[in-house]
Amino acid sequence: MVPIILAKGLTKRFGDLIAVDGIDFTIHEREYFGFLGPNGAGKTSTIRMLYGHSPMTDGQLKVLGLDIRTTARRIKEQIGVVSQENNLDTDLSVLENLLVYARYFNMPKREARRRADELMAFMQLEAKEKSRVEQLSGGMKRRLVLARALINRPKILLLDEPTTGLDPQARHLIWQRLRSLKSGGTALVLTTHYMDEAAQLCDRVAVMDAGRIIATGSPQELVRERVGAEVLELRIAPALDAQVLRSIADLDIETERYGDTLYLYLPEGHTLAKTLTDRLIGINHSEMIHRQATLEDLFLRLTGRELVEH
Amino acid sequence: MNDIFRIPSVSWRCLRVWQRDRDAYMKFYKLSLLGNLGDPILYLVAMGYGLGRFLNQIEGMTYLEFIAPGLVISSSMFAASFECTYGSFLRMIYLKTYDAIIATPLSIEDVVSGDILWGTTKGMISGTIMFAVVGAFGLIDSVWAAGIPLLIVLVSFLFASLSMAATSFVKTFEAFNYYITLFLTPMFFFSGVFFPLNRLPDWVSVVSKFLPLTYAVEISRALIYGQPSWIVPVGLALLLGPALFFYCVSINLMKRRVIQ
Ligand SMILES: Nc1ncnc2c1ncn2[C@@H]1O[C@H](COP(=O)(O)OP(=O)(O)OP(=O)(O)O)[C@@H](O)[C@H]1O
Numbered sequence: 001m002v003p004i005i006l007a008k009g010l011t012k013r014f015g016d017l018i019a020v021d022g023i024d025f026t027i028h029e030r031e032y033f034g035f036l037g038p039n040g041a042g043k044t045s046t047i048r049m050l051y052g053h054s055p056m057t058d059g060q061l062k063v064l065g066l067d068i069r070t071t072a073r074r075i076k077e078q079i080g081v082v083s084q085e086n087n088l089d090t091d092l093s094v095l096e097n098l099l100v101y102a103r104y105f106n107m108p109k110r111e112a113r114r115r116a117d118e119l120m121a122f123m124q125l126e127a128k129e130k131s132r133v134e135q136l137s138g139g140m141k142r143r144l145v146l147a148r149a150l151i152n153r154p155k156i157l158l159l160d161e162p163t164t165g166l167d168p169q170a171r172h173l174i175w176q177r178l179r180s181l182k183s184g185g186t187a188l189v190l191t192t193h194y195m196d197e198a199a200q201l202c203d204r205v206a207v208m209d210a211g212r213i214i215a216t217g218s219p220q221e222l223v224r225e226r227v228g229a230e231v232l233e234l235r236i237a238p239a240l241d242a243q244v245l246r247s248i249a250d251l252d253i254e255t256e257r258y259g260d261t262l263y264l265y266l267p268e269g270h271t272l273a274k275t276l277t278d279r280l281i282g283i284n285h286s287e288m289i290h291r292q293a294t295l296e297d298l299f300l301r302l303t304g305r306e307l308v309e310h
Numbered sequence: 311m312n313d314i315f316r317i318p319s320v321s322w323r324c325l326r327v328w329q330r331d332r333d334a335y336m337k338f339y340k341l342s343l344l345g346n347l348g349d350p351i352l353y354l355v356a357m358g359y360g361l362g363r364f365l366n367q368i369e370g371m372t373y374l375e376f377i378a379p380g381l382v383i384s385s386s387m388f389a390a391s392f393e394c395t396y397g398s399f400l401r402m403i404y405l406k407t408y409d410a411i412i413a414t415p416l417s418i419e420d421v422v423s424g425d426i427l428w429g430t431t432k433g434m435i436s437g438t439i440m441f442a443v444v445g446a447f448g449l450i451d452s453v454w455a456a457g458i459p460l461l462i463v464l465v466s467f468l469f470a471s472l473s474m475a476a477t478s479f480v481k482t483f484e485a486f487n488y489y490i491t492l493f494l495t496p497m498f499f500f501s502g503v504f505f506p507l508n509r510l511p512d513w514v515s516v517v518s519k520f521l522p523l524t525y526a527v528e529i530s531r532a533l534i535y536g537q538p539s540w541i542v543p544v545g546l547a548l549l550l551g552p553a554l555f556f557y558c559v560s561i562n563l564m565k566r567r568v569i570q
């Protein structure tokens with residue numbers, strides 16, 4: 001596997017604040033890689049360093065084998081960026097947004113027009129060709145930002161929260177389009193708070209918290225290793241926790257109390273779940289949910305279920 | 311600190327930003343022209359004809375003749391300044407246009423430079439049209455007036471750059487009032503556009519010597535009425551120096567602001 005992004009000790013400081021705290025990661029050709037993390041974890045700061053928007057404070061970074069500090073132009077020619085905030089050109093129409101952007105890449109007029117038509121079709125925006133940006137819905141704006149990021153046929157696509165705030169249809173459309181880019185060989189680096197988004201798109205994820213990467217791996221592996229196969233959610237009074245813990249003391253099960261729920265993390269195997277439910281049947285609970293462990297559990301286990309603002 | 315005073319590395323790609331600004335302008339140019347030309351034409355007619363009737367000749371000219379050259383120059387000043395204050399600020403902060411463009415092969419230096427070139431162009435458009443209006447009033451009577459376009463370019467470039475430097479410090483739209491009400495507007499009134507400086511109290515003429523518009527107005531009068539003197543080359547140099555200085559400084563300041 002050929003690495004296309006290589007970061008070692010990558011650091012970003014704003015004055016005294018350490019936004020990214022010496023992280024290491026490698027992203028390979030054709031890979032779909034996700035940064036997960038709560039607000040303020042340092043995802044945007046990381047992405048911005050990748051395309052030179054934000055100069056790195058320390059560490060090493062190679063993008064497409066080049067150093068962003070000395071060869072930013074050549075790197076930027078080969079990547080596409082969807083930033084966290086939509087930054088479409090509101091003075092221009094949908095088509096003009098694409099054509100003007102193509103001109104920044106020095107694309108000849110004819111080719112730009114062809115590429116713009118292609119991308120409007122790909123993103124289902126043809127009907128809006130002449131519309132002004134303000135007339136677009138949130139989902140359409142996001143699709144236009146994405147179309148714009150693809151104008152130069154990038155080798156790497158950087159996406160900072162591509163679907164935040166969109167409705168389910170809009171999100172699914174964007175996911176489908178992103179997955180279909182895979183056959184073209186584009187690598188994708190995205191940030192997200194949505195576990196389903198990461199599960200849908202990413203070959204590998206890095207979970208970030210407070211500027212550090214606290215776990216890396218494929219979503220399924222990470223969930224299995226760090227959470228287990230299944231989760232049992234018990235809505236019981238905290239007073240009963242001790243009783244539950246005593247009754248399962250001989251089983252190798254990790255538990256966690258958060259709010260009105262006691263979480264039990266089960267390693268592989270349904271037999272265990274069966275034993276467990278048999279034992280817990282006598283305990284007075286208002287609800288018991290038995291389900292697959294998800295990336296969400298991993299995320300919350302790693303970063304804590306409490307809301308912590310950094 | 312040294313970062314602010316060095317010569318920025320700008321590439322030809324800044325023209326892409328100029329093209330973008332032009333394309334956006336062409337969609338609404340009528341409205342924009344009205345904004346840029348309404349005021350100076352109104353001043354020319356109201357003050358020149360209206361007030362002029364009650365005034366004696368100034369330095370051997372009618373009042374209309376006296377104020378016309380300065381209004382050509384100040385229309386450039388205002389058009390260039392508004393573009394590189396409100397226009398650039400809007401694109402940088404609210405529309406995030408700068409952020410979008412620096413994700414492409416363009417650098418922040420290219421973007422700011424392109425915006426300054428566009429502000430310069432806006433100043434040239436206004437100044438040139440005002441120049442034509444003044445010509446239509448039959449006020450031009452020297453071939454030396456052929457030098458006016460050069461002066462317009464220089465003034466537009468100077469104020470586009472100066473305004474961009476101001477913009478790099480501004481946090482809210484309201485803050486532009488400092489720049490416009492405390493700097494541009496007083497300069498408009500105390501640089502000899504409307505009254506000869508030698509008739510004003512001493513301190514005013516001393517202050518006016520530090521205002522770049524003063525030299526531009528004097529040069530414009532000398533050219534339009536065919537009385538070129540040493541003030542033309544010296545004045546042009548006094549405009550070009552600061553223009554280049556602020557061009558460099560404003561790009562560096564904006565870079566410091568945007569790139570964090
Ligand atoms: N320009 C800046 N100046 C000062 N501090 C900043 C700046 N940009 C980001 N930060 C700080 O750096 C930290 C990381 O921010 P960052 O935007 O990278 O987080 P994030 O993971 O993208 O969060 P979110 O999910 O909310 O987008 C935060 O504490 C933030 O306040």
Ligand SMILES: [Mg+2]
Binds near residue numbers: 043044045084160
């Ligand atoms: Mg972010």
